Amino acid sequence: MSIVSGDPVSSDQVYAALVALRREPILDPDLWPDGPQQDDLRRLLGVLLAVVELEITATTRLGSDQDTDVAEVLLGWSDQVGSTPGLFASVLANRLQRTAVQLMGLDEDEEEGGGETSPGRMASSMAVVAAADTLDADLNFQSGDIDGVRQALGRAEASVIEIQQSMHDLRVAIGDAQEE
Numbered sequence: 001m002s003i004v005s006g007d008p009v010s011s012d013q014v015y016a017a018l019v020a021l022r023r024e025p026i027l028d029p030d031l032w033p034d035g036p037q038q039d040d041l042r043r044l045l046g047v048l049l050a051v052v053e054l055e056i057t058a059t060t061r062l063g064s065d066q067d068t069d070v071a072e073v074l075l076g077w078s079d080q081v082g083s084t085p086g087l088f089a090s091v092l093a094n095r096l097q098r099t100a101v102q103l104m105g106l107d108e109d110e111e112e113g114g115g116e117t118s119p120g121r122m123a124s125s126m127a128v129v130a131a132a133d134t135l136d137a138d139l140n141f142q143s144g145d146i147d148g149v150r151q152a153l154g155r156a157e158a159s160v161i162e163i164q165q166s167m168h169d170l171r172v173a174i175g176d177a178q179e180e
Contacts (some may be wrong), residue, residue: 009041009045010038010041011036011037011038011039011040011041011044012035012036014036014041014044014045014047014048015035015036015044017048018044018047018048018051021051023047023051025044025047056073060073086139086142086143089135089138089139090139092135093132093135093136093139096128096129096131096132096135097129097132099128100125100126100128100129100132101125103121103124103125103128104117104121104122104125118170119166119167119169119170119173120166120170122162122166122169123162123163123166123167123170126159126160126162126163126166127159127163129155129156129159130156130159130160130163133152133153133155133156133159134152134153134156136148136152136155137149137152137153137156140152168180
């Protein structure tokens with residue numbers, strides 16, 4: 001399911017929000033003489049998302065109150081997303097896809113490490129991919145797109161195979177299994 005924003009935000013609005021939060025990215029005046037452009041919107045939204053996620057992480061305490069803290073965050077999220085059929089699942093599937101890409105080690109820290117993704121990280125990322133693709137299959141089923149269901153299930157099944165292989169590789173690494 002694709003969504004269309006009824007009142008889309010502009011790059012200037014997102015940049016203004018980042019300025020208000022004192023988290024705006026430094027824009028090279030040679031590259032951006034007129035400030036952020038509409039082509040910068042996705043990147044600026046990513047910056048804003050990171051700011052929000054960092055704040056949620058900082059304010060969600062670990063320990064006995066964690067469930068309450070998480071519930072409060074989820075209530076606010078649900079209030080904003082609303083009860084539009086499919087929208088909730090579509091937003092979650094999009095978030096899962098972004099999380100899977102981050103888990104695969106595409107962030108700067110992993111690139112500096114110079115190695116391949118560890119088996120545990122690979123299994124985790126593929127589990128998230130499987131969840132996103134299974135959710136996508138369900139969304140396609142709800143909309144009657146049987147070919148979309150088949151494609152999403154194929155991707156999910158391939159991810160499950162990768163999960164099992166990566167889990168086996170991790171067992172080999174700790175000496176609980178033999179390499180095949």
